Amino acid sequence: MAYKYIDNYREQGARKKLVEELRKKGIEDEDVLKAIGKVPRHFFFDETFWNQAYKDIAFPIGEGQTISQPYTVAYQTQLLHIRKGDKVLEIGTGSGYQACILVELGANVYTIERQEKLYERTKQILPHMGYKPKFFLGDGSRGIAKHAPYNKIIVTAGAPTVPEELLKQLNVGGILVIPVGDQEMQKMITVLKTGENDYERITLDTFRFVPLVGDKAW
Numbered sequence: 361m362a363y364k365y366i367d368n369y370r371e372q373g374a375r376k377k378l379v380e381e382l383r384k385k386g387i388e389d390e391d392v393l394k395a396i397g398k399v400p401r402h403f404f405f406d407e408t409f410w411n412q413a414y415k416d417i418a419f420p421i422g423e424g425q426t427i428s429q430p431y432t433v434a435y436q437t438q439l440l441h442i443r444k445g446d447k448v449l450e451i452g453t454g455s456g457y458q459a460c461i462l463v464e465l466g467a468n469v470y471t472i473e474r475q476e477k478l479y480e481r482t483k484q485i486l487p488h489m490g491y492k493p494k495f496f497l498g499d500g501s502r503g504i505a506k507h508a509p510y511n512k513i514i515v516t517a518g519a520p521t522v523p524e525e526l527l528k529q530l531n532v533g534g535i536l537v538i539p540v541g542d543q544e545m546q547k548m549i550t551v552l553k554t555g556e557n558d559y560e561r562i563t564l565d566t567f568r569f570v571p572l573v574g575d576k577a578w
């Protein structure tokens with residue numbers, strides 16, 4: 361389906377406008393805005409819906425799941441303070457859009473998805489676009505111990521609590537960003553690991569994510 365990978369002036373222009381919209385909504389990290397300006401979000405949509413790709417909205421991607429709203433992606437990414445070479449675990453690959461943003465920022469990305477169809481589709485599409493994170497299929501609520509520790513962990517589904525396993529898999533100095541609450545609404549939480557058993561936790565704004573489903577989740 362070669363048509364999918366055409367990035368023409370109309371889409372590039374729409375992407376620039378999206379970046380300006382996110383700036384107005386409070387996203388300040390220029391590297392994050394630059395990454396949003398680079399990743400062709402319409403590649404994740406069927407051509408019929410390209411006119412929706414640069415609106416600041418979440419959109420269905422099949423299997424009852426969504427590609428996150430660009431503002432949410434930018435908000436979570438900004439909180440991670442990505443440095444080039446950071447080893448980052450993303451839980452909830454979904455469409456793969458968030459993973460592409462992390463790769464654009466120079467991260468070494470490990471991404472896990474529990475739904476096989478989404479995992480297969482994303483694993484096929486992203487390398488065609490030039491993005492090559494490491495893909496895993498399974499329950500990410502327990503992290504991926506085999507590849508730990510990580511500098512940063514991002515959870516892109518709503519959890520009932522902060523899973524202990526994820527904290528264990530962070531480096532000292534590492535950051536976890538995770539939405540925590542009930543299945544309707546969650547608060548964005550950041551946890552900074554300040555020592556082997558010491559953490560600083562900050563509670564931020566309210567969001568609405570699909571649930572994190574798994575052993576250490578719903």
Ligand code: SAM
Binds near residue numbers: 453454474517
């Ligand atoms: N990051 C995605 C993107 O950029 O499109 C959006 C993710 S979507 C809001 C949440 C994803 O988390 C869904 O694809 C869902 O199947 C996945 N998910 C839910 N629970 C999970 C778990 N325990 N392990 C891995 N993935 C999970």
